[in-house]
Amino acid sequence: MEMTLLGLRILREVAERGTFTAAAEALGYTQSAVSRQMAALEQATGARLFDRHPGGVRLTGSGRALLRNAVVALAALEAAERELRGAEKVEGGRVRLGFFPTAGAVIVPRALAMLCQEHPHLQVTTREGTTPSLVRALRAGTLDLALLSSRPPHRSPDTDDPPLSVEPLLEVHLAVAVPAGGPFAERGSVSVEEIAGAPWIASPGTANEPLLGVWPGLPGRPTVRHTARDWLTKLHLVAAGAGITTATPTLLPVVPPGVRFVPVERVAEEVRRVSLVRMPGPLKAPAQALARALRRQAADLADVEDLED
Amino acid sequence: MEMTLLGLRILREVAERGTFTAAAEALGYTQSAVSRQMAALEQATGARLFDRHPGGVRLTGSGRALLRNAVVALAALEAAERELRGAEKVEGGRVRLGFFPTAGAVIVPRALAMLCQEHPHLQVTTREGTTPSLVRALRAGTLDLALLSSRPPHRSPDTDDPPLSVEPLLEVHLAVAVPAGGPFAERGSVSVEEIAGAPWIASPGTANEPLLGVWPGLPGRPTVRHTARDWLTKLHLVAAGAGITTATPTLLPVVPPGVRFVPVERVAEEVRRVSLVRMPGPLKAPAQALARALRRQAADLADVEDLED
DNA sequence: TGGTGGATATGCTGATCGCTCATGGAGACC
DNA sequence: GGTCTCCATGAGCGATCAGCATATCCACCA
Numbered sequence: 001m002e003m004t005l006l007g008l009r010i011l012r013e014v015a016e017r018g019t020f021t022a023a024a025e026a027l028g029y030t031q032s033a034v035s036r037q038m039a040a041l042e043q044a045t046g047a048r049l050f051d052r053h054p055g056g057v058r059l060t061g062s063g064r065a066l067l068r069n070a071v072v073a074l075a076a077l078e079a080a081e082r083e084l085r086g087a088e089k090v091e092g093g094r095v096r097l098g099f100f101p102t103a104g105a106v107i108v109p110r111a112l113a114m115l116c117q118e119h120p121h122l123q124v125t126t127r128e129g130t131t132p133s134l135v136r137a138l139r140a141g142t143l144d145l146a147l148l149s150s151r152p153p154h155r156s157p158d159t160d161d162p163p164l165s166v167e168p169l170l171e172v173h174l175a176v177a178v179p180a181g182g183p184f185a186e187r188g189s190v191s192v193e194e195i196a197g198a199p200w201i202a203s204p205g206t207a208n209e210p211l212l213g214v215w216p217g218l219p220g221r222p223t224v225r226h227t228a229r230d231w232l233t234k235l236h237l238v239a240a241g242a243g244i245t246t247a248t249p250t251l252l253p254v255v256p257p258g259v260r261f262v263p264v265e266r267v268a269e270e271v272r273r274v275s276l277v278r279m280p281g282p283l284k285a286p287a288q289a290l291a292r293a294l295r296r297q298a299a300d301l302a303d304v305e306d307l308e309d
Numbered sequence: 310m311e312m313t314l315l316g317l318r319i320l321r322e323v324a325e326r327g328t329f330t331a332a333a334e335a336l337g338y339t340q341s342a343v344s345r346q347m348a349a350l351e352q353a354t355g356a357r358l359f360d361r362h363p364g365g366v367r368l369t370g371s372g373r374a375l376l377r378n379a380v381v382a383l384a385a386l387e388a389a390e391r392e393l394r395g396a397e398k399v400e401g402g403r404v405r406l407g408f409f410p411t412a413g414a415v416i417v418p419r420a421l422a423m424l425c426q427e428h429p430h431l432q433v434t435t436r437e438g439t440t441p442s443l444v445r446a447l448r449a450g451t452l453d454l455a456l457l458s459s460r461p462p463h464r465s466p467d468t469d470d471p472p473l474s475v476e477p478l479l480e481v482h483l484a485v486a487v488p489a490g491g492p493f494a495e496r497g498s499v500s501v502e503e504i505a506g507a508p509w510i511a512s513p514g515t516a517n518e519p520l521l522g523v524w525p526g527l528p529g530r531p532t533v534r535h536t537a538r539d540w541l542t543k544l545h546l547v548a549a550g551a552g553i554t555t556a557t558p559t560l561l562p563v564v565p566p567g568v569r570f571v572p573v574e575r576v577a578e579e580v581r582r583v584s585l586v587r588m589p590g591p592l593k594a595p596a597q598a599l600a601r602a603l604r605r606q607a608a609d610l611a612d613v614e615d616l617e618d
Numbered sequence: 619t620g621g622t623g624g625a626t627a628t629g630c631t632g633a634t635c636g637c638t639c640a641t642g643g644a645g646a647c648c
Numbered sequence: 649g650g651t652c653t654c655c656a657t658g659a660g661c662g663a664t665c666a667g668c669a670t671a672t673c674c675a676c677c678a
Contacts, residue, residue: 005312019625021626031625032667035626035628036666045390046394052673053675054625056624069388073385073389074382076385077317077379079378080312084356084371084374315636328653340655341639342636344655345636345637345656346637348656348657362646363645364653366655
């Protein structure tokens with residue numbers, strides 16, 4: 001029995017998605033095919049590669065070892081394809097960045113603009129995603145850098161081996177985005193009790209964080225009037241007076257007219273930390289350049305927030 | 310259509326053997342299968358990978374580009390197999406050395422012994438071969454270093470791209486190995502005319518060098534009494550008085566009793582240079598250590614030869 | 619405690635893939 | 649010009665693989 005290229009590709013995708021089923025649909029196969037391929041890979045390597053849990057699979061030590069090498073192999077082959085098909089080695093470098101949704105509005109575009117001026121030849125590809133999906137992508141080798149957001153206590157985003165490198169870039173305090181004409185618009189700050197009864201605009205709930213967008217730890221049962229995942233939608237709903245939502249002041253530079261940000265009293269505990277996360281070890285030059293740009297933009301945003309305080 | 314692992318493995322083997330047929334039998338396939346696999350690989354990559362010549366194939370630019378990446382990918386997978394099956398990362402490093410046959414008697418074993426003392430954890434694997442086969446192996450990534458022997462003019466061992474790194478280690482003058490009791494044994498030197506009529510022990514002839522072992526450029530038709538490829542055989546045939554043969558004094562430390570080395574007059578032109586050849590670029594630490602050991606042993610042998618002169 | 623939903627594993631089938639055998643064609647060397 | 653070596657290709661067959669449908673397992677929840 002013999003390892004197969006398709007098997008390794010699927011392994012990488014499974015490592016990234018955390019689930020046979022998700023990997024299958026990402027690759028356009030059926031779950032059955034993925035299950036068989038992984039079974040074949042386990043037989044080929046003679047090792048158990050996954051711990052099967054209900055809710056998904058997790059790589060074993062052997063699985064991580066194989067993944068580490070498979071990533072190298074697949075990257076080499078993808079480089080070969082690029083070389084043969086497209087531009088013959090003209091590229092000055094590639095970086096792959098992942099980020100949490102809110103970062104896509106300000107930090108990431110600004111960093112890209114800055115990077116494009118300094119290193120116009122750099123090819124940066126980005127991807128939005130949740131913390132677990134981005135972390136898996138880092139470990140699967142399909143991302144070089146990830147911007148993650150964390151809340152206290154700021155634990156490492158996973159407990160796998162080897163531990164990820166986490167570099168805090170910025171801390172911001174949560175605030176509420178309110179309509180300019182509404183009752184809270186001109187207030188210096190509002191109390192938790194005041195906003196408890198307001199109509200909220202939330203993100204579609206997940207199992208873990210059922211009320212993303214609603215102020216955390218609100219007393220009573222909040223009334224969620226609107227549900228949207230997209231920030232542009234949410235902010236314009238706020239501007240239209242449809243409700244209020246929780247946001248970080250990093251969005252300030254891009255809020256539409258008609259939206260105000262108001263701090264919340266005793267907000268100290270509700271801090272969100274933005275960190276630059278990557279696999280341990282040396283970083284390629286293009287990734288370093290992007291990391292520098294991100295640090296710079298994060299510092300600029302920190303200054304803005306300081307002015308706010 | 311999709312690149313395949315087997316296709317890449319065969320590509321590497323073809324690059325190393327220079328021939329579909331040879332690669333096929335090396336891998337236990339039919340020539341037909343190799344031809345089809347390479348056709349499929351060319352279709353998958355959309356590029357012509359080989360220049361077909363009668364007598365073999367040569368990689369095109371695209372072929373070299375693909376090979377370069379394929380070597381990386383295959384090495385990663387082989388590393389994965391080693392990690393999963395055998396010793397879990399206990400190895401301190403691996404080096405693969407190729408050498409021309411005469412080097413296997415003295416230089417290589419001594420360098421290995423020295424290296425084993427200094428770095429006992431190093432895993433060195435070696436392989437004997439001809440210059441073209443070793444050069445192809447270097448380019449195919451299955452060798453890290455190669456000891457090659459060359460005669461004047463000392464051209465680069467091939468003209469492919471990128472050029473190989475060639476570091477001369479040692480120059481030795483050819484001599485004849487004669488039986489201790491024979492007519493030439495006690496002579497300070499012999500002339501070409503004297504040895505022209507002697508019974509020779511030669512290596513099985515190839516197309517290019519039909520008379521390896523016989524003094525080059527001998528007048529008339531030499532009488533080849535024995536044919537053997539193995540040095541131990543040849544030297545003991547000499548010791549038995551069965552004939553004489555051409556050799557380099559680097560073998561002196563290991564000649565059996567009953568064999569004398571005698572220089573030949575006007576030997577100046579018949580110099581053989583031993584070089585350490587490798588792909589350009591940085592060398593891994595284990596390979597550097599082996600290279601140092603080889604340089605050291607070569608220098609020691611050069612001293613011995615100086616004493617001889 | 620039993621139902622439900624999401625996850626992986628597996629028997630079966632049709633189509634594809636890949637290897638072998640055998641043959642053909644092209645060039646180099648003697 | 650013969651011969652040798654090498655690569656290409658048509659036909660056939662055996663193994664492999666993806667898909668479908670289904671079974672199974674487990675956590676969660678009422």
